[in-house]
Amino acid sequence: MRKILSRYRYYIALFLAVLGPGFITANVDNDAGGILTYSQAGARFGYLPLWSLIPITVLLIVTQEMCSRMGVVTGKGLSDLIRENFGLRITFLIMALLVLVNLTNVMSEFAGVASSLELFHVSRYISVPLSAVAVWFLVVKGDYKSVEKIFLFACLLYVTYIISAFLVRPDWKEAAIYSVKPVMVFEPSYIYMLIGLIGTTIAPWMQFYLQSAVVEKGITPGEYKASRLEVVVGCVMTDVVAFFIVVACAGAIWSVRPRDIETAAEAALGLKPFGKYAFILFSAGLFNASIFAASILPLSTAFTVCEGLGFEAGVNRRLREAPIFYALYTLLIVVGAGVVLIPQFPLIRMILWSQVLNGMLLPFILIFMILLINQSDLMGEWVNPRWFNVVAWISIVLIIGLTLAYVGILVRGG
């Protein structure tokens, strides 16, 4: 008995040692854009779309697991590997697209900060500059370990969505049934919504961030099993949060009157009739998610780009040693936060375009990933087993098909 207990303790210690990369990546995924998409789904279609969260979780796990495995085995970031195996030109193209996509993502995060705090009557001209400065300092002045702890704490704050869903008193029986019962409605807006859910869940930046974080943490092949578990748990947790967001909006908005909402703040307001706390928790969750993603995206982008193009990168370098890294990092924050303050800036249009670019970039990255992970000189015995390749290729073709469809709809509609 004692032996079993000490074994158990050993595994927990191992899990804690690798805790970080997978959790953080998966949770940042529920950013301002993600929350909006889930809220829209719940507000318009109620409990119907819940079933899609299970296949989405599977797709997320399949892609994330490959990245973390590549990081563990090669000790190199994804942009490093792309550069070394596909050359400078392709890397440059991908990095240029990534900067564009992530810049618009950063804009939507700061827009999330602005609108969530406006619900508490804080002007965006105060909240956005303050958040931008805070984000800049947090990452530049902090070291990886302490920053990671702050981020892990931010992951915990997503629990606000779970509580607010309970406060709304949704129809749990319906929620349970539709979680496992796939319902297709052949209506353009429903299909569009389903594709949108996948589009916001699997994004190009995550692949880069996760792999770099795994490398930075120095996870060894010996710890890989624990690391894989961490990635899987992180992915599941993300979609559990997504579930509660959909349910909260279904209970609060759809059950009263199904309608389209345009911002996550609108969803928060929809919760107001169900009590002050439901509203406050939902809005606080939005703020947490936005600022969390706003801290990670610029850093991850600058790091990935510099890594791929061979410039010095990392917050442990001085400004003079890594000028391009800091310039890019600062630029992303300043521009991302700045445009939110420009009156009449076509932000919604920008975010739409970022989704389109996202969709154009993602296929390349997923295909590069699967090509890389099957190279035996790189991965040795850790290449994809055949069954996993089948699963991975099916997932990738599915994601690419849906993403392209999403882009098609966006371009035609926008």
Next chain:
Amino acid sequence: MAENLLYFTELVSMPVFDLKGRRIGRVKDAAVVPLVDSRRIDRLLVGGADAWLTIRYDQVRSIELGKGISLSDEQLVPYHDDEYMLRIARDLLDQQIIDVNGRKVVRVNDVTMEIRKDHGRDTVAVLEVDIGIRSIFRRLLQGVLPPRWIRRLQARIPPNSIPWDFANVVEPDPLRRLRLNISYQALEKLHPADLADIVEELSRAEREAIFETIDSEVAAEALTEIDPKMQASILEALEPEKAADIVEEMAPDEAADLLSELTEETSAEILGEMDSEPKTEVRELLEFEEDTAGGMMNTEYVVLHENAGVIDAMGALRGNEDLLEQLNTVFLVDAEERLAGAIPLARLFVAPGGAKLQELKSEPLIQVTVDEKQDRITELFDKYNLLTLPVVDEDGKLAGVITADDIISVLRQK
């Protein structure tokens, strides 16, 4: 721009003409054979109709930018992968190398070469490895604009290159390292802290390759500067013999700290390979908890009998030359080896030659026992402005010393 310079990006895709001026194909890659000549491009690989052909350097008549390569001998053999070749496009371009002079890891964008006249034929020699924006610019535009235009345009961007002699290729495969004549001797001259920074940047396999081959003493010094988690993974990957050699070179306290990070199996294996004297010291230190005086102390100190004089002290110092760099205190013990006093080194120099060490003792004698807690020790260092603190066992016998640099490490980790 000097006319005799040639960039590798320009060489690639240059047309090759035979004796009658017929075009054979284009250059695909070029190779140095380091065992023969470390700089000269020994082979050009040309993509012909179906297979690649190999051109030896002495089969070339002329190489000219804008015109191409003319041969003087057209007996070309088909290319087969030659293990003695360092191929520029495959092995160097886009890969990471170590800039020994600049003490950092860099990514190769291009290679600058020089066309030299040699016995009436043109040969090409590698001059520099190009990193930075200028070479990225050049590579992105190569094939889009004529080479001469690119040369003119890039002139505005400051160059950033590493002389070939300071470019150290990293090759994890030991056999290939031998064939390509790659050694890491140049790294042994770096400051251990710089070497540590460099290996932290590399992938796991590359890291291990370096530690496998460099001198154990240098390896030991560099290893102590590396992140503790990475230290453990490096040692675990090395052959136990080599690991033991490195651990023997480390200060016993640091060796004990490091071994306690490893799995019991590996640490026993390494201890088994060690010489008996350092082994006993390390074993004893391994018994103590990490955050007590016993875990922090090292056993490198100079001790004298309490009746000894200044002359004896000087003699003892001469006998311990390897300790001198870190030493600032000598200790006195009585007949039972109990600690009797501490003498700052500087006092020895101003004391008359015939003086007794007893008269030079610092008062009061500050000491701790092996089980004293880390926090209390840090306090003592601060309060009494200590450089060295003696540690005694339960019988009052001198067990080891804690030095200010140990305290700095402790504080840094907080």
